[in-house]
Amino acid sequence: MYYDLIASLPQLPYFERAERLPITPLRLGQRLSRLRPEHADQLNRARPLVRWRTERLTAHTDSSLSAAFSKLMDSQLDAPLRDYIAFRMTQQTLLAALRRKRDRLELPEGPNSWGVGPRVHHIRKHWDAPHFGLEHLYPWLPRASEQLASGDAIGLERLLIDLNWRWLTRCAEPSMFGFEAVMAFVFKWDMLQAWLACDPERAKIRFTELIDKVTHVANA
Numbered sequence: 001m002y003y004d005l006i007a008s009l010p011q012l013p014y015f016e017r018a019e020r021l022p023i024t025p026l027r028l029g030q031r032l033s034r035l036r037p038e039h040a041d042q043l044n045r046a047r048p049l050v051r052w053r054t055e056r057l058t059a060h061t062d063s064s065l066s067a068a069f070s071k072l073m074d075s076q077l078d079a080p081l082r083d084y085i086a087f088r089m090t091q092q093t094l095l096a097a098l099r100r101k102r103d104r105l106e107l108p109e110g111p112n113s114w115g116v117g118p119r120v121h122h123i124r125k126h127w128d129a130p131h132f133g134l135e136h137l138y139p140w141l142p143r144a145s146e147q148l149a150s151g152d153a154i155g156l157e158r159l160l161i162d163l164n165w166r167w168l169t170r171c172a173e174p175s176m177f178g179f180e181a182v183m184a185f186v187f188k189w190d191m192l193q194a195w196l197a198c199d200p201e202r203a204k205i206r207f208t209e210l211i212d213k214v215t216h217v218a219n220a
Contacts, residue, residue: 005034049072087164095144
């Protein structure tokens, strides 16, 4: 249990209501130094793969990404972290498939040549079906497809972050002071940082704050 660590972390506001990060990357790193070595190692290995970032799985999935996913999933991981990695990368694979379908591109041959996870074979087999016949398992697929078709990048980003945010919230609830809560905080923090960076109004606020700080120091 991580009572002291969790108690030292600020509450994360829901990403759409946030105006700034409640804790800096430096402070967060300092707090995470309290993790047990095995948990720190798992988080450090998983975070580069699943953290929120501007790039996505594309039509030509980088082979190193597939290799990193396979290596990570074959390693020793706590079940909640393993489940989230599978959830996140399956979501990315479904989006890659939707993009290819929108652009009228066929799926390339070869294993893990465009996506990773348990749905790759199903998508290939049901390529011509609306939403690959998976909308009953992933109710967000029709909406994501519409947003891709209309070029609503912000709407799609909002939808995907909300799905991940809610998944992580449910994951952390049964063990508020366990590793699940720590990993949920970290991945939510990554999403919040990415959302604030891509939001013009929030970016403007942050820029103004930085200018004020620099001006204050210079005049001190």
